[in-house]
Amino acid sequence: MTQNASLMSGIPELLVLRLLSTREMYGYELARAVRESTRQAISLGEGVLYPALHAMESRGFVKARRRTVSGRTRVYYAITPRGNRRLGELSGEWRRIAGGVRALLEGT
């Protein structure tokens, strides 16, 4: 399915923060979780996740730490209190937009 770029902007940040608010994850896990939790309606270029994560880290929304699991070192990301506040803002914004679109669709 083709995804409109302007509609999609900001969604990766929302999805990542929402998923990280449940538990810490590494990149591959996050990509899988995005696919599964959105029932594959949203598929990000999986590599694109990393610049988004690094940018969120530099803005203090997530923090990264290295963990060795089964002999493999992975970078795990966890949401920070500032990230939680950002998630609240983004969720509210998205609900407002979605509510507006739903009202429009149900009105026609």
Next chain:
Amino acid sequence: MTTQRFKGLSQRLLRAGIAPRQVKRLVAEIEAHFADLVAELRSAGLSQAQSESQAAVRLGTEDVLIASILARPELRSWARRRPWLAFVLLPLFALVVQFVLSMLAAVAVIAFSTQVLGITALYPGPVPWVVRGLQAYGVWIAPIAAAAAACFLAVRSGAPLTWPVVGCALVALLGAATNASFEWSPAGPRGVLSGGIGLHLPDLGLTSGLRAILTVLTVLVPVLWLRRKRRELTSIP
């Protein structure tokens, strides 16, 4: 360690000004993700070649990855975000700091020699040589060190050379305009120390002009050679 598959990505990101620390981590994470995808597809029954090909599609092409990384200015190195600061102001500041420190060190060497070691100006031993060495460092070596550090940083990060060349020229001019001299004459029981530092701007004169040119050449010739070498190395497929 970056495999051949991601070496091109790593080099392109460095050339585009992404901080080396970020590049190392980004590429390592993308590489690990690729390995996870291949393992997932292999366990679904695909061949190694099919798995790698599909994993590459899911990960995104090199161009897409680079575009998504470059779209985040916060991932660029500070030197690429503020080249005037990194390659012009900082080397000038480094020159001033080195000059001042070398002069203070020269004074400290004489003070220590006379007050602690009891050396006098009449029998100074190696002290004048040490002082001359520090003086030469402040006047001759410090400008080269400051300009070279900025230029090599630029080459290492793949930055365009415009700002480093401007910085190198200004450092060379400021370095050539400074002078320092110390005289330790045996006039008193411990000798008399006299010294002076000078700055001749904007009229440099022939000697200072030659000093500036010497500094620029000493720095830029190896830098340009190194840059060419690095380009040849990175262009090998």
